[in-house]
Amino acid sequence: MYSFGSLQEIVNSEINCLDLNKTPDELYGPVRYALSAGGKRIRPVLLLLACNMFSEDISKAIRPSLGLEIFHNFTLLHDDIMDNASLRRNQPTVHTKYNTDIALLSGDAMMIMAYSYFFDCEENILPEVLKTFNQTALQICEGQQYDMNFESRDDVTIDEYLYMIELKTSVLIGSALKLGAIIGGAGDKDTQLLYDTGKNIGLGFQLQDDYLDVYGDVKVFGKSIGGDIVSNKKTYLLIKALELAKGKTYNHLTNMLKKDEFVPEEKISAVRSVYDELDIMDHTREQISEYFNSALRLMEQISVKEERKDELLKLIKKLLVRVY
Amino acid sequence: MYSFGSLQEIVNSEINCLDLNKTPDELYGPVRYALSAGGKRIRPVLLLLACNMFSEDISKAIRPSLGLEIFHNFTLLHDDIMDNASLRRNQPTVHTKYNTDIALLSGDAMMIMAYSYFFDCEENILPEVLKTFNQTALQICEGQQYDMNFESRDDVTIDEYLYMIELKTSVLIGSALKLGAIIGGAGDKDTQLLYDTGKNIGLGFQLQDDYLDVYGDVKVFGKSIGGDIVSNKKTYLLIKALELAKGKTYNHLTNMLKKDEFVPEEKISAVRSVYDELDIMDHTREQISEYFNSALRLMEQISVKEERKDELLKLIKKLLVRVY
Numbered sequence: 001m002y003s004f005g006s007l008q009e010i011v012n013s014e015i016n017c018l019d020l021n022k023t024p025d026e027l028y029g030p031v032r033y034a035l036s037a038g039g040k041r042i043r044p045v046l047l048l049l050a051c052n053m054f055s056e057d058i059s060k061a062i063r064p065s066l067g068l069e070i071f072h073n074f075t076l077l078h079d080d081i082m083d084n085a086s087l088r089r090n091q092p093t094v095h096t097k098y099n100t101d102i103a104l105l106s107g108d109a110m111m112i113m114a115y116s117y118f119f120d121c122e123e124n125i126l127p128e129v130l131k132t133f134n135q136t137a138l139q140i141c142e143g144q145q146y147d148m149n150f151e152s153r154d155d156v157t158i159d160e161y162l163y164m165i166e167l168k169t170s171v172l173i174g175s176a177l178k179l180g181a182i183i184g185g186a187g188d189k190d191t192q193l194l195y196d197t198g199k200n201i202g203l204g205f206q207l208q209d210d211y212l213d214v215y216g217d218v219k220v221f222g223k224s225i226g227g228d229i230v231s232n233k234k235t236y237l238l239i240k241a242l243e244l245a246k247g248k249t250y251n252h253l254t255n256m257l258k259k260d261e262f263v264p265e266e267k268i269s270a271v272r273s274v275y276d277e278l279d280i281m282d283h284t285r286e287q288i289s290e291y292f293n294s295a296l297r298l299m300e301q302i303s304v305k306e307e308r309k310d311e312l313l314k315l316i317k318k319l320l321v322r323v324y
Numbered sequence: 325m326y327s328f329g330s331l332q333e334i335v336n337s338e339i340n341c342l343d344l345n346k347t348p349d350e351l352y353g354p355v356r357y358a359l360s361a362g363g364k365r366i367r368p369v370l371l372l373l374a375c376n377m378f379s380e381d382i383s384k385a386i387r388p389s390l391g392l393e394i395f396h397n398f399t400l401l402h403d404d405i406m407d408n409a410s411l412r413r414n415q416p417t418v419h420t421k422y423n424t425d426i427a428l429l430s431g432d433a434m435m436i437m438a439y440s441y442f443f444d445c446e447e448n449i450l451p452e453v454l455k456t457f458n459q460t461a462l463q464i465c466e467g468q469q470y471d472m473n474f475e476s477r478d479d480v481t482i483d484e485y486l487y488m489i490e491l492k493t494s495v496l497i498g499s500a501l502k503l504g505a506i507i508g509g510a511g512d513k514d515t516q517l518l519y520d521t522g523k524n525i526g527l528g529f530q531l532q533d534d535y536l537d538v539y540g541d542v543k544v545f546g547k548s549i550g551g552d553i554v555s556n557k558k559t560y561l562l563i564k565a566l567e568l569a570k571g572k573t574y575n576h577l578t579n580m581l582k583k584d585e586f587v588p589e590e591k592i593s594a595v596r597s598v599y600d601e602l603d604i605m606d607h608t609r610e611q612i613s614e615y616f617n618s619a620l621r622l623m624e625q626i627s628v629k630e631e632r633k634d635e636l637l638k639l640i641k642k643l644l645v646r647v648y
Contacts, residue, residue, distance in 0.1 A: 023466075024473060026469050026472075026473060027466055027469040078429070081425075082428060082429065101405075101406040101472060104402060104405060104406060104428060105402070105406065105465055105468055105469055106465075108402060108432075109462060109466075111432065111436075112435075112462045113462065115454075115458055116458050119451055119454050119455060119458070123450070123451075126450060126451070127444075127450070130439075130443050131440070131443060134436060134440050137436045138437065138440075141351060141429055141430075141432055141436065142351055142433075145348045145350050145351040146348055148350075148425060148426075148429075
């Protein structure tokens with residue numbers, strides 16, 4: 001069995017070997033830049049881990065795993081344009097370093113390139129691989145649109161929020177595991193179990209991101225704390241707080257959200273006090289645990305020997321530990 | 325044999341039946357809007373015509389033809405953002421009617437949707453269909469990037485320009501015919517002949533567009549004359565004129581291009597005078613005829629009965645007549 005680390009190395013070395021020195025350089029330069037910025041390569045590694053669960057030979061899963069990573073980076077590139085984000089992984093975003101037209105077009109090129117990495121799958125699985133990837137890609141667009149819609153709404157419910165992150169984040173994690181399973185030769189039931197496992201990991205992971213913005217350790221988390229609070233981002237924590245707050249607390253919280261001028265540190269600390277009053281930390285941890293426990297229960301039902309699940313189980317547990 | 329008109333009707337009625345009433349409406353509304361704006365549906369009709377050349381049954385070519393039309397409209401949508409175009413087919417462009425973020429994202433969704441229309445092709449041709457479509461899609465991005473690069477360059481050569489429009493416009497016309505041929509069961513040689521035929525049609529067609537902006541009849545052409553001249557657009561005519569002009573004429577022409585303030589009608593008429601002096605009309609007509617004649621010569625070599633070529637030949641001749 002391959003370890004997470006060894007698969008990460010394989011993915012990184014494959015990405016370094018991609019033939020991206022093509023013309024026009026204004027199109028392919030940004031693609032090289034976006035793909036070389038790093039990241040944890042979680043999606044391609046999950047695809048390879050799932051394949052390895054059913055097959056010793058992961059070579060036929062390599063290209064699809066790269067397609068998934070290229071696709072993921074395309075979504076980041078276009079999302080950064082829509083979100084006006086100037087930094088990604090501590091480097092200027094593509095539209096900041098180049099310009100918006102170039103970022104738009106090189107994003108399109110990345111999406112097109114991503115598809116080509118799935119075409120070499122064996123004929124008997126090609127249609128299912130393509131349909132899985134394609135449906136996921138469209139769902140991610142839907143999720144991004146809901147996310148943008150939520151910005152101008154004050155009445156987003158927890159269910160709506162969970163549906164949005166399911167589309168925007170977790171179907172891709174689900175599909176990574178599902179595609180690996182299909183390519184590795186898993187049966188329909190195990191394939192579906194892995195898809196659902198991935199969806200739960202994705203939901204838990206996104207809620208963790210929300211959680212760590214408020215309760216994370218700057219040194220471990222790597223980005224500054226409270227950014228979501230400063231920008232009124234509709235996270236699980238804020239939506240839950242708006243749902244639970246009553247009377248004076250509710251008014252206090254909504255007034256803080258309305259203020260145009262404030263000292264960031266003061267707003268962060270005031271909103272955290274409201275969160276503390278409403279036990280938002282525990283509510284969020286509970287929800288995260290639920291998703292990770294669901295993932296573990298689904299994993300139990302997969303019909304391979306326990307030792308073949310070890311690497312994925314280790315990963316899930318490692319992800320969960322980020323919160324505690 | 326189906327006529328061009330009857331295939332156009334089939335495509336339009338299929339597009340009207342697409343299930344695009346999905347949520348979020350902010351994502352799918354713009355897709356409906358873009359696809360309902362009309363247009364001549366040339367690419368899907370060419371795909372169906374090519375299929376019909378080899379097979380009475382065109383049903384299996386319908387979905388791929390829709391995929392091609394959806395893809396084409398995706399490129400228009402994103403190009404309009406990059407070109408800051410406010411009108412398309414006399415209606416507000418998507419980013420003007422909605423906003424840039426929505427246009428960007430619904431364009432992404434259209435590209436993803438386009439792919440799904442190819443997945444049902446029979447297993448034995450699916451990989452070739454996908455590779456043909458995918459390579460073309462990437463070439464179109466390259467063409468668009470070259471087009472943007474040319475805006476800030478004064479030394480674009482005719483060869484560079486022709487290579488740009490080959491990528492941006494004509495490979496898609498070539499692929500429409502090639503995909504129809506593959507789906508219709510044509511052999512490799514006929515498939516390649518149709519691809520090259522389409523590329524020549526596409527090149528001729530784009531030069532015609534350039535030509536008609538200067539020498540077209542407003543009533544027939546449907547858009548105002550001289551727009552390319554006013555905006556200094558690097559068309560075949562302008563690049564050829566810059567190549568042929570010497571001494572006083574060259575200085576006169578380049579001075580006109582540099583002027584920031586001018587009366588549009590005066591600039592159009594002055595640039596036309598330079599074009600007349602340099603015989604640009606005849607040069608352009610000659611080049612267009614060359615492309616259309618190449619297309620006709622390639623058609624002759626296709627190994628089906630002459631009557632099966634009739635509809636495509638009629639179309640090529642009809643397209644050519646636009647100039648004269």
